[in-house]
Amino acid sequence: MPTTLPERPLLEVRGLTKSFAGLRALDGVDFTLRAGEIHALLGENGAGKSTLIKVVTGVLSRDAGTVALDGRAIAPRTAGQAAEAGIATVYQEVNLLPNLSVAQNLFLGREPTRFGIVRGGAMRRRAREILKDFGLAIDVAAPLGEYSVAVQHIIAIARAVDLSARVLILDEPTASLDAHEVEVLFAVMRRLASRGIGIVFVTHFLDQVYTICDRITVLRNGRLVGERETASLPRLDLVTMMLGRELSEATHERSHAALDGGSAAYASFTGFGKAAYVAPFDLALHRGEVVGLAGLLGSGRTETARLLFGAERADHGSASVNGRPVRLGSPRDAIRLGFGYCPEERKTDGIVAELTVRENIVLALQARRGFLRPLSRRRQDEIAGRFIRLLDIRPADPERPIGLLSGGNQQKALLARWLATEPELLILDEPTRGIDVGAHAEIIRLIRQLCADGLALLVVSSELDEIVAYADRVVVLRDRAHVATLEGEAVSETAILSAIAATDAVAGRHAA
């Protein structure tokens, strides 16, 4: 950590603006990076972090604003030009070649040569020296792919920094690392910062922000929310900055009372989890109850949903349905048990775009029946017609390819897909994401109604006011672990925010 701050910032971004098709992705954003500091860039989905990085590194052009490095205005057109100017970027997915050796990767495109022939020996010697600087003593002649993701990350950083970088941008480098690997990476980051390199650290893990970052810049909806010293910013304030909610805001009116906890659980999960995915958790789901999963982006909400549905196989713990132990090895297992799952990514995980609305609606039911018991065309028409009317899917044409429908109507068709299977547990991941206000209210109304019909519901949502409105119980996640459960009267936006922001010491059961 620098003791004396230099007069002039290392990287200075002023009034950066970028629009996509009329939509402001960045709106007059300022960002200041000092030499030798580790600076967290935080924000929820769509806050503008990636756009900011891409504009600064020349991957995207900018509409307005200035970027200055060491007081000199720069305008790189490509990532290569940005690297030459001294801004290096390492993305979450390592962009190196796993089949080449470590040394070859380090020197790719700038191999030491003599008379046009690569000097393999010199290259390997130099590679060993560089990596020793990073605390890595590995065989540089071995293929990169043989090393762990953490080591590959460090090699990617070493390559980026060795290109005479002054600024290093790390875009979610820790997302796929375990706790020990994160420590190794942090050691490297500290070492680089002490050499005067300014590091921009993008992450979703707040604990990591407080462990390593000197300052924090928060973006929301393309605008700068604020820049703070980490030491003087309480977690609760940070979470409030990120989610944009005033804690004084009146608690959303709740329309129903909490269930009595006495009834037997429909499905229960004990010590359920997967290493480097979601820490083991206990969860019981009751019929007629809505359980909300709250937390910041990347906190393990979707991961939990995928584990419960068998889309990802748990390596810890056990699951039981109606008191009988069950195996959840695949979505097919889960569907057979009466589970349904509407994923967050409608386009990639939900719809089959070129099939019709009718075919999309009957797909899960048909898959459960098996191919030898086809639903007759009449049955299909009847099912599709019923749900199109029930959910008011527009246009009301079952033969239209679903890819042509609006997001809200696609979402309703996906709901119909699962309702057609007459599920007992429905998992909805961000059911209102990207949906206009009208459809929004309708989907919330549906959730309430389904629950009244005796369905067990698990809803993942970033919209705290929504969760508070429909959930009987809220499970709060932080850093890939279930950290708190709020029940009945205790469910409020304020309580959820404090649970998200709480440090481990305070975390625990928040039954008020």
Next chain:
Amino acid sequence: MALRLPRAGTPQILAFLAILAVNWVVSPQFFDTRFQDGRLFGSLVDVFNRGAPVALLSIGMALVIATRGIDLSVGAVMAICGAVAASLADSHPLPVALGAALGAGLLCGLWNGLLVAVLGIQPIVATLILMVAGRGIAQLITEGRIVTFSDPGLAWFGGGSVLGVPAAVAVVFGMLLLTVALVRGTALGLMIEATGGNARASALAGVGTRAMTLAVYIWCGLCASLAGIVAAADIRGADANNAGLWLELDAVLAVVIGGASLFGGRFSLGLAVLGALIIQAMNTGILLSGFPPEFNLIVKAVVVLAVLLVQSPALVGILPSRQWGRSWRRR
């Protein structure tokens, strides 16, 4: 573009009729058909008869392409199965020879399917293995010679007839009916289209995407073995070097002419077979016209180019009315 309904098939039917008309112009006796020895003969009948192997291949290929795959080994599988059938025909009863050939085709399909569905190898690479190795296997079976046979049972597939229709054409028709019944009579068709359209989403909806992928490659192997039997019966022998040579490309072309996209999804078996007939009609037309057969390849290439241009996203983007087809196709 991608959302067009291939089942309509009007362009393919028009193209087929147009090519037939051109053939009639270059060779006025094109439509002359006579009935002789209980069988139909004539240039038009020839189009169907000669087109039979590619038509058989295109049935299996249509299913494979629907799952976003491709099977480059079908030509080699034809050679293997033809060699098996020819080597066993004179020494074993017909059912044994046929069963062994069909079994070999199923095994080849299973191999491809395992590589693609279980090991997750890219289809073009996975099937390239058998495309190269298959011809070697066929040569081992024939011991490097052209194996001829005289068994009339097997020869029937080349020269026989059913109600006046050449046996090869009847086999195509039977296989087409059987396959259509299998995929459209059950929910297999929907699941294959769902798998090809979006495998991730389909798996989350409970579709056994792996089993679907495995099944289509196995069926493709079976179709290839039938094609191999027909081709061997036609020349009453098995030529490991030339049987089915390059026919995998004709089969892919037939499926694409039939309106399917190599990105998977919607498929039509009938139009794939029609695509094979269009290709054969062009071949026959060029032979009849007296042009050197080399033109054949160039004409075929022009047709490929035309089909690809019609499917090209860049070209689709230029046509404003179809722009929606692009936006979600990107991924």
